[in-house]
Amino acid sequence: MIPVTLRDLLRTVLFLLVITGIWWNVPSRAANSSQNPWGGNYFPNVPLVTQDGKQVRFFDDLIKGKVVAINFIFTGCSAACGMETARLRQVQDLIGPERMGKDVFFYSISIDPDNDTPEALKAYAAKFNVGPGWTFLTGKQKDIDLLRNRLGLYMPPVDKEKAKLGEIDHDLAVIIGNQATGRWQKASPMENAEVLATQLGSWLSNWKVKPAQQNPSYANAPVRLPELSKGEEMFRTRCVGCHTVGQPNESARAIGPDLTHVTRTRQRGWLVRWLKEPDAMLSEKDPIATALYEKYNKIAMPNLKLTDGEIESVLSFLEKGSAAFQAANSAKK
Ligand code: HEC
Incomplete structure (x- = not known):
């Protein structure tokens, strides 16, 4: 769970600096993908299981070469995770069904794998009526802890009772990234959906602003906030x-x-x-x-x-x- 070598540790620290926006040069330099430091050596290729019971590998099957949004949830956490799921669903709608699952992929990974069976995740996804291109995943606790660590979203074990009552005690941020170019970013839970969709969209070729986003009162929000x-x-x-x-x-x-x-x-x-x-x-x-x-x-x-x-x-x-x-x-x- 803890990075083993010093080099590993340094890379984790560097990744944290990148996603928190403290050090922006790294991703731009890494646009040359041969130098991309966040490849298969950085992201563990741990096995996970989808809500449909399919076995996948984190690096090879989920993020390699893709534009992704990743968060951590558990189905027993009604309040905080529900909010996060609701916000990502808005982002999903803004990106649009023609892009979701082809150019952009969402992953919600359970941090409570003992309770979150594939069936439980499937029911959760159905309850929130999530569309295509969004996969819910579970796996082994130690593999998921490692992932959270590498993605900079690790916090001490969740107090599930507190979380049920709405106490936010796991990191609700979403990590968005473009693995091919090495651009990664951490979005706060309060960031609005347009900002996230625009950021993800800017990494796609031929990204066009959808009509809904041309609505001046709304779409311009990330760029030029009117007096709210x-x-x-x-x-x-x-x-x-x-x-x-x-x-x-x-x-x-x-x-x-x-x-x-x-x-x-x-x-x-x-x-x-x-x-x-x-x-x-x-x-x-x-x-x-x-x-x-x-x-x-x-x-x-x-x-x-x-x-x-x-x-x-x-x-x-x-x-x-x-x-x-x-x-x-x-x-x-
Ligand atoms: C995660 C989703 C979610 C968020 C975020 C949320 N709500 Fe709700 N809200 C619901 C649901 C679902 C209901 C229906 C009651 C229920 O199932 O608990 C509801 C019901 C309501 C109702 C009662 C509606 C009626 O017909 O009487 C009001 C008022 C309301 N919400 C206001 C708000 C306001 C204001 C905010 C933001 C400060 C907010 N909600 C945030 C999901 C949400």
Whole structure:
């Protein structure tokens, strides 16, 4: 699990510097692939099993020559991993089905292989309705620990009980990389999906911005951020992976309900408490919460640990978003 030789150790440290963006020269120099230091000697070729029970090797079958996004999850972690899965699903949609699985590959690797059998991973993928080009993997604990180490995402063993309650105690970052050119980058869990999709897309030939990304309010976000209200910014960073507002037609694949008019359909007190402790309300079997939970594939809304001020901001954004939607709609009529 710990790198054995000094050279190995130095390379791991170098890789960490690269992905954290501290040392950018390395990837550009490594664009000459003969010098690419992150090859089969760096990434272990450990055996893994897919959600369909297929045996694969990490380096040869999953990343060699490919543009990839890799994260670590476990199916028992409802809150934090669910958020991460939701965000990657947005990235997947932005990349588009014609590219996913051909030019770009996503891998979610279980850090709880004892419980995460291929069947459990398959059920998890189905619950989140993930599309093609995204593989869920499990394997031997020691091989997975080694991978996490090499990818710079190793943390001490997970406290699964805490994680179930939404405490984030494994590294939720996504590593994105282009193995052929040696470009690797670590994206924080709060980075928005457009930024990630744009970065992955920039490594592909003939990458075209999809129409959805030309929508000025959204696509330009990574380049030139318009003045965002605090509530809107929160919505974009914390909620948008699972919810829409003012776009009921685009919510067909959404993980959670469209939130247009929710500030009218629900009582204020209920909403405030829901945003503060959805986990508690679900475990108390609050009737509205339970009905929604059943309807939305039994994916629990995560406790995002919002402060009272953040709750106020996001609710006022939802109010404004709904009003804007209504105004736009009545203008059409
Ligand atoms: C990982 C996905 C996910 C994230 C992230 C998420 N939610 Fe939810 N949300 C859900 C799901 C799923 C439900 C339906 C209830 C359930 O299954 O727990 C829900 C329900 C709701 C409801 C109740 C809707 C109704 O019809 O009454 C509101 C309001 C809500 N979420 C607001 C938010 C806000 C605001 C954020 C961001 C600060 C957020 N959610 C982040 C998944 C998510």
